[in-house]
Amino acid sequence: MNKGAMAPDQEQDTPLKSDSMFINLGPQHPSTHGVLRVGLTIDGEMITKAVPDVGYLHRGTSKLAEVRGYHHCVVLTDRWDYVSAMPNNLVFCLAAERLMGLNVPPRGDVLRVLMCELNRIASHLLFFGTYGIDIGAFTPFLYAFREREMILDLFEMVSGARLTYNYIRLGGVMVDVTDEWVAKCREFIEYFKPRLDEYDTLLTYNPIFMARTEKVGLIPPQTAVNWGLSGPNLRGSGVNYDVRKADPYCGYEQYDFEIPLGKTGSCWDRYFCRVSEMRQSVRIVLQALDKLAPGPVMAPGVAKVPKPQPGEAYAHVEGARGDLGIFLVSDGQASPYRMHVKAPSFMNLAILQELLVGNKVSDVIAILGSTDIVLGEVDR
Amino acid sequence: MIEYFSKVFRGAWATVAGMMVTLKYMVKPSVTVHYPTEKLVPFERFRGALLFDPGTCISCNLCVKACPSTCITLENATIPDPKNPAIKKKVAKVDWYTIDFGKCNFCRLCEESCPTKPKSVWHSLDYEVVFFSRDEMVRCWKAGTKFVGQYWDRKEKAFKDPEGQIQIQDVQARR
Numbered sequence: 089m090n091k092g093a094m095a096p097d098q099e100q101d102t103p104l105k106s107d108s109m110f111i112n113l114g115p116q117h118p119s120t121h122g123v124l125r126v127g128l129t130i131d132g133e134m135i136t137k138a139v140p141d142v143g144y145l146h147r148g149t150s151k152l153a154e155v156r157g158y159h160h161c162v163v164l165t166d167r168w169d170y171v172s173a174m175p176n177n178l179v180f181c182l183a184a185e186r187l188m189g190l191n192v193p194p195r196g197d198v199l200r201v202l203m204c205e206l207n208r209i210a211s212h213l214l215f216f217g218t219y220g221i222d223i224g225a226f227t228p229f230l231y232a233f234r235e236r237e238m239i240l241d242l243f244e245m246v247s248g249a250r251l252t253y254n255y256i257r258l259g260g261v262m263v264d265v266t267d268e269w270v271a272k273c274r275e276f277i278e279y280f281k282p283r284l285d286e287y288d289t290l291l292t293y294n295p296i297f298m299a300r301t302e303k304v305g306l307i308p309p310q311t312a313v314n315w316g317l318s319g320p321n322l323r324g325s326g327v328n329y330d331v332r333k334a335d336p337y338c339g340y341e342q343y344d345f346e347i348p349l350g351k352t353g354s355c356w357d358r359y360f361c362r363v364s365e366m367r368q369s370v371r372i373v374l375q376a377l378d379k380l381a382p383g384p385v386m387a388p389g390v391a392k393v394p395k396p397q398p399g400e401a402y403a404h405v406e407g408a409r410g411d412l413g414i415f416l417v418s419d420g421q422a423s424p425y426r427m428h429v430k431a432p433s434f435m436n437l438a439i440l441q442e443l444l445v446g447n448k449v450s451d452v453i454a455i456l457g458s459t460d461i462v463l464g465e466v467d468r
Numbered sequence: 469m470i471e472y473f474s475k476v477f478r479g480a481w482a483t484v485a486g487m488m489v490t491l492k493y494m495v496k497p498s499v500t501v502h503y504p505t506e507k508l509v510p511f512e513r514f515r516g517a518l519l520f521d522p523g524t525c526i527s528c529n530l531c532v533k534a535c536p537s538t539c540i541t542l543e544n545a546t547i548p549d550p551k552n553p554a555i556k557k558k559v560a561k562v563d564w565y566t567i568d569f570g571k572c573n574f575c576r577l578c579e580e581s582c583p584t585k586p587k588s589v590w591h592s593l594d595y596e597v598v599f600f601s602r603d604e605m606v607r608c609w610k611a612g613t614k615f616v617g618q619y620w621d622r623k624e625k626a627f628k629d630p631e632g633q634i635q636i637q638d639v640q641a642r643r
Binding site for chain 1: 475478479482485486488489490493499510511513514515533534536537573574575576577581591
């Protein structure tokens with residue numbers, strides 16, 4: 089707008105002022121990956137305030153756990169982060185096993201690691217595909233889902249379900265894997281390794297994709313720590329914290345893998361962390377397959393209706409989205425006295441109110457997609 | 469100027485490289501199936517809709533206790549006591565058995581807890597569990613009912629066979 093077109097009462101030296109406008113992003117927006125509403129106050133194209141509104145998917149599982157038995161709670165955990173349900177199963181079982189003093193046999197531990205890492209690949213593939221769609225690239229989505237389908241087939245073969253597995257149980261895992269399954273898993277990994285390079289060609293180093301994500305949504309390391317981020321969102325900022333290394337569980341200290349780190353904390357760094365994590369997960373899966381020694385997969389003497397001694401236990405694992413923790417309190421009854429879930433998605437979501445401010449409206453989806461939240465875990 | 473052209477070149481090259489990947493898969497066989505005409509048969513352990521056999525059930529209530537969402541209810545069968553016909557005696561048979569598929573988690577806990585051989589309640593491979601009304605969600609079984617069960621239609625006040633169920637065994641297998 090040239091100066092001649094300005095209203096006469098407007099002072100010439102002040103910047104152009106416009107009315108702020110309030111817009112709703114969601115709850116039915118296809119790019120919010122679930123039912124998330126973000127109230128955006130915008131001034132022209134710039135966002136001046138962002139208020140994430142959660143709770144559309146609240147099912148009260150923490151409260152439900154107080155009236156369910158310990159075996160039933162594992163079924164509830166499937167419904168938090170439905171994209172990667174294995175770590176959810178695992179974290180509850182770890183906490184409950186600490187309460188009950190159960191020791192998982194070695195083969196059970198290896199199977200747990202194997203399933204969690206396969207699920208991490210599946211979850212990051214979903215992120216990879218949908219983030220491409222958010223940015224405007226549709227092709228990678230189809231390839232990502234093709235590979236994800238194979239992992240889901242593996243899960244279907246071993247547990248019978250494709251999303252809500254209920255596979256990792258108190259004291260071990262549901263059933264042992266067959267040799268056929270192991271062969272199929274190896275076949276998948278061999279197929280999957282070269283696909284990762286194709287993904288780099290399709291999306292990672294695509295100039296258009298890099299231009300849209302590289303300098304957008306910067307999270308400095310200190311800010312990331314202050315907001316309590318975890319998972320690839322934290323590591324994208326260059327903070328080296330991974331529960332698998334910092335507080336190993338299920339024998340993760342025996343596996344040889346690296347923690348990919350980002351440099352600047354931009355959307356691209358967070359994206360790249362996840363793609364690199366898939367490569368590391370492939371390494372862990374191969375090592376776990378080699379480690380599989382014959383033996384029992386379930387600890388002996390797991391009660392049908394467990395009544396652990398009064399006490400409390402905390403367990404946390406590195407889920408696909410970050411540091412997933414569970415605090416369990418038992419009062420000696422058949423159901424937990426209190427179950428608290430420290431959900432990484434909820435904390436990763438909270439930073440949006442600071443991160444979105446000052447960005448353009450068109451970058452909102454890029455930033456929102458790069459945090460990779462699952463609303464089932466945010467609301468629980 | 470050089471930067472501009474290098475940018476154009478990099479963008480064009482990325483498009484070409486992406487198309488190379490796509491073209492490679494164009495000549496490969498399709499990975500999708502045409503769903504309504506072709507159907508996949510799930511793996512053996514697949515947890516589909518629950519089936520129930522009223523003949524083998526011993527009415528032990530273990531599945532009722534194992535269910536996380538309390539979607540199973542059952543009632544013991546009774547016979548009159550031979551000494552005193554006024555008193556009904558419970559027997560290890562099921563009188564009626566219902567599963568509310570509106571609540572079911574498909575978690576396999578009931579199947580695992582079932583003590584009979586063969587299992588009286590088990591997951592079929594049926595993944596096309598469709599319901600047109602809430603009445604259809606509650607499946608009922610009585611002695612002599614088929615494994616798939618019946619539902620009680622509240623409007624017409626009659627038990628009806630569920631419709632729209634596929635016979636997964638008849639479907640052509642992909643795997």
